[in-house]
Amino acid sequence: MRILGVDTATSTASVALIEDGRLVAEEVHSSRGSANQSQTVNSRVNHAEIILPLIEAALRKAAASLRDLSxxxxxxxxxxxxxLRIGLSTVKGLAYGLDIPVVGISTLLANAARVNDFDGLICSFLDARKKEVYAALFCRNGDALTRLTEDRVAGASEVIELAEELAGAASCLFIGDGSTSYEKLLMDALGNRALWRADDSYPSLASAVARLSETRFQETQEVNLGSLVPVYLRSSEAEFRIKNLT
Incomplete structure (x- = not known):
C-alpha cells in the first residue's frame, strides 16, 4: 500500500509517503525553524499555505502522483x-476527490510512536498553552507500544506527577514541545530520570501517522468522511469567552 500521512496539529507541519511500511518521502515545515526544514517553500507561510506544497514535494520526491495513493x-x-481543521479539511478533500479511504490517528499516539531508541515509559507531552499540556502515557518494548492512559488535557504538574508515579525508579522519556516548556518542572520532579530529545531527532509525526494507519487499513478500519472530526479535548478560546459571559 502507498499511504500519505499528514500532520498539522503542532507548529510543525509534515507529510510522509510510505509504501509497504517503508518511508519513501518526507517533507517537514516548522514555523520555529528546524534542521529538517523543507527547502521547497517559504519558511514564513502558515499551515494552510504550506500543506499542499509539502504534499506535492513529497510526491515529486517519490516520483509518484496522487492517483498512486492507496x-x-x-x-x-x-x-x-x-x-487540525486545516489538516482534516485537506485530507477530506483529497479523499473525496480521489475516492480512497482515510484513517484518523491520535496525535499523541503518533508522537509516542516516533520513538525508536528507547524502551520503557514514554510520555507524549505537547504544550497546550494556558499552563496545560496535551498528554498520554505509553510503554514501549521493542516494536510494541502499549497505551497506559487516554489522551488528556491537564496541568503540566499533574501529568508529571502521574509519570513519576508510573516510572517508579526508572526513567521516563518525554517527547514533544512540552518538555522544553516545562523543563524545570520535569527536572524538579524526576531529576535525571526525566529524559527528552530534540523534536527533530525522530521521524516526523506524519510518518508515524502513516505507519500507524497501515494496520487499520489492513483491518478495514477506515472511517466515513463525515465522522472524521478533530479531537480538541477542550473548548476553543471563543467558546471559553462565551461561557464566561453567560
Whole structure:
C-alpha cells in the first residue's frame, strides 16, 4: 500500500509517503525553524499555505502522483485547533476527490510512536498553552507500544506527577514541545530520570501517522468522511469567552 500521512496539529507541519511500511518521502515545515526544514517553500507561510506544497514535494520526491495513493492518514488531535481543521479539511478533500479511504490517528499516539531508541515509559507531552499540556502515557518494548492512559488535557504538574508515579525508579522519556516548556518542572520532579530529545531527532509525526494507519487499513478500519472530526479535548478560546459571559 502507498499511504500519505499528514500532520498539522503542532507548529510543525509534515507529510510522509510510505509504501509497504517503508518511508519513501518526507517533507517537514516548522514555523520555529528546524534542521529538517523543507527547502521547497517559504519558511514564513502558515499551515494552510504550506500543506499542499509539502504534499506535492513529497510526491515529486517519490516520483509518484496522487492517483498512486492507496489511502490517506491524518492526525486528528489533540493539538492546535486551527491546524487540525486545516489538516482534516485537506485530507477530506483529497479523499473525496480521489475516492480512497482515510484513517484518523491520535496525535499523541503518533508522537509516542516516533520513538525508536528507547524502551520503557514514554510520555507524549505537547504544550497546550494556558499552563496545560496535551498528554498520554505509553510503554514501549521493542516494536510494541502499549497505551497506559487516554489522551488528556491537564496541568503540566499533574501529568508529571502521574509519570513519576508510573516510572517508579526508572526513567521516563518525554517527547514533544512540552518538555522544553516545562523543563524545570520535569527536572524538579524526576531529576535525571526525566529524559527528552530534540523534536527533530525522530521521524516526523506524519510518518508515524502513516505507519500507524497501515494496520487499520489492513483491518478495514477506515472511517466515513463525515465522522472524521478533530479531537480538541477542550473548548476553543471563543467558546471559553462565551461561557464566561453567560
Amino acid at each position: 489511502g490517506l492518514a491524518v492526525s486528528i488531535g489533540p493539538g492546535s485547533f486551527t491546524g
